[in-house]
Amino acid sequence: MREEGSKNKGKGVKAIVRDALEQYGGPFKVGEGYDGPKPTVLCLLLDSHWFGNA
Amino acid sequence: MHLVPGPNNIKITFIPPSQISQARFTTRITLHYLPLLQNPPLHLAIVLARDSDGQFEGPPDRPNGLDEAVKKLRTAGYLWQMYTAEQMFRNFPGAPGHGGSARRSFRLEEEWGLDTLSLQESDARRTTAKIHIVRSELTVAGNYDCRGSPFDDRYAGGGE
Numbered sequence: 001m002r003e004e005g006s007k008n009k010g011k012g013v014k015a016i017v018r019d020a021l022e023q024y025g026g027p028f029k030v031g032e033g034y035d036g037p038k039p040t041v042l043c044l045l046l047d048s049h050w051f052g053n054a
Numbered sequence: 055m056h057l058v059p060g061p062n063n064i065k066i067t068f069i070p071p072s073q074i075s076q077a078r079f080t081t082r083i084t085l086h087y088l089p090l091l092q093n094p095p096l097h098l099a100i101v102l103a104r105d106s107d108g109q110f111e112g113p114p115d116r117p118n119g120l121d122e123a124v125k126k127l128r129t130a131g132y133l134w135q136m137y138t139a140e141q142m143f144r145n146f147p148g149a150p151g152h153g154g155s156a157r158r159s160f161r162l163e164e165e166w167g168l169d170t171l172s173l174q175e176s177d178a179r180r181t182t183a184k185i186h187i188v189r190s191e192l193t194v195a196g197n198y199d200c201r202g203s204p205f206d207d208r209y210a211g212g213g214e
Contacts, residue, residue: 017101024189042097043099
């Protein structure tokens with residue numbers, strides 16, 4: 001766990017969420033050669049203690 | 055009021071207090087709802103850590119599971135949509151095409167499913183906002199340890 005955290009330290013929540021959305025796929029995965037509007041996503045981070053004093 | 059695509063016949067009845075009048079006052083309007091599906095939607099998603107128990111912080115006597123989070127985010131999405139429309143109208147006065155704005159807003163991604171917007175009904179199915187449940191590959195501890203970026207520093211001291 002600690003190793004995982006160190007690997008991603010400073011990555012930022014936006015990058016974490018972007019990775020999660022790309023892995024999820026669905027409407028968030030944009031195919032090769034697509035130049036239309038990027039999908040706009042409003043995310044709720046359920047584990048709010050990500051930012052707290054857990 | 056839940057609109058369906060096409061004409062919606064709406065009847066509004068005012069029943070005054072009996073000491074004022076015994077009569078009922080009724081008016082009818084027809085609203086034509088045309089979903090603008092050509093506009094890209096705003097997607098709603100809940101992001102969970104890999105080992106998340108699917109609960110959020112809340113009062114101890116209130117439900118705080120994932121189902122409840124979905125309901126709350128769906129309701130919040132529609133409230134944001136209405137708020138945006140109202141603010142566009144208020145902040146850009148005048149007629150559309152002459153510097154003003156109508157009640158313009160974004161479109162939420164919707165799907166046919168169980169609607170949770172109203173407490174006055176249950177098991178109602180209609181077109182409603184879709185909420186994606188996204189699992190991060192990181193654990194809660196892993197995500198927590200990712201702090202350090204300028205974005206995250208705003209939350210340092212956290213919990214508020």
